[in-house]
Amino acid sequence: MVKKPAPDTARRSEKSRRAIYDAAIALVVEVGYPKTTIEGIAARAGVGKQTIYRWWSSKAEVLMDAFLDLSEQAAQEATAGGDPYAFPDTGDLAADLKTVLRATVDELKNPRFEAPSRALAAEGVVNEQLGRAFLTRLLEPSLQLYVERLRSAQDAGQVRRDVDPRIALELFVSPLAQRWLQYTGPISYEYTDTLVDYALNGIAPR
């Protein structure tokens, strides 16, 4: 059993953790991933290197935790304090998908979130190990919420049984991701609403 720290220690730890996250995020935005170091993060956070190594074993891990923490904040802002991990299931699949994608639009346009997520996403493109860690810890959990919602829509007869939800979700999620990553077009609610309509109904005449 782990001994619970005294309230003072816990408060100090929480303050250091916050300072380390802020420093890590600021550094990766300013100098990029390759030049961000544990030493640099420690100096900027005003803590000893050992404090960081007590909790994390590499800069990738610090950054991933810092970024997860930031994403949670951005998701909470985008859902106006709602639970960002709950995917709505009102019975109206199109409406639910549009709601979630609109929140993602807000998150992607959040200036506090944009620069660090670009820095990490860019490094993930050329650094497969980091890219896969980013996927496992950040992307895949959100994608799984789509899978679950699409499965529930299959049970309700709103999505064909022969459709693979893990692929189908990419019809709405990936176009938005590519517009954000590669500037292939503007990002708006109208755009994500259109993606949902095209994907659900297809573009061929019915």
Place this chain on the structure above:
Amino acid sequence: MVKKPAPDTARRSEKSRRAIYDAAIALVVEVGYPKTTIEGIAARAGVGKQTIYRWWSSKAEVLMDAFLDLSEQAAQEATAGGDPYAFPDTGDLAADLKTVLRATVDELKNPRFEAPSRALAAEGVVNEQLGRAFLTRLLEPSLQLYVERLRSAQDAGQVRRDVDPRIALELFVSPLAQRWLQYTGPISYEYTDTLVDYALNGIAPR
């Protein structure tokens, strides 16, 4: 009127241009975009800096031309010597889209093409100016071929009139792009064929 260079000069120029492209591509893969310099490219290509400045005004321009040249080679290999700029129009929209996407799968898996395109795509994520240049010169021309093919399908009554082809194309193209950029899943012919079927027919019951 520009004087045509003597055959010898033209041959020497072509050889220098090729050496510069090869050096630029090799460097961006090895040290990344930020550390690639005109000086470095010149030294590696065995030419003077002035030779490069005679033809290009920045490293972004050299790299873009080098990469365009490489993409053309990769596209030609993927289409087995066919014209990579011609989008098939056999009258069967699904078949034509599948053909083109299968060629893109081959291109993305071409090892000579993968590392440089990752290096440039990664930089484009954090460097909006380069990202937009990359889009204008490399991505958008291919996307326009999809737009034209989808318009022809609209004329033939195979795609609804109210569908915006510039958005619709993203249903097939972006999922593949995101799998490649962010390792969100494996890339295969079966996968791209499935995307085409889902996008044309929708995932809701008909």
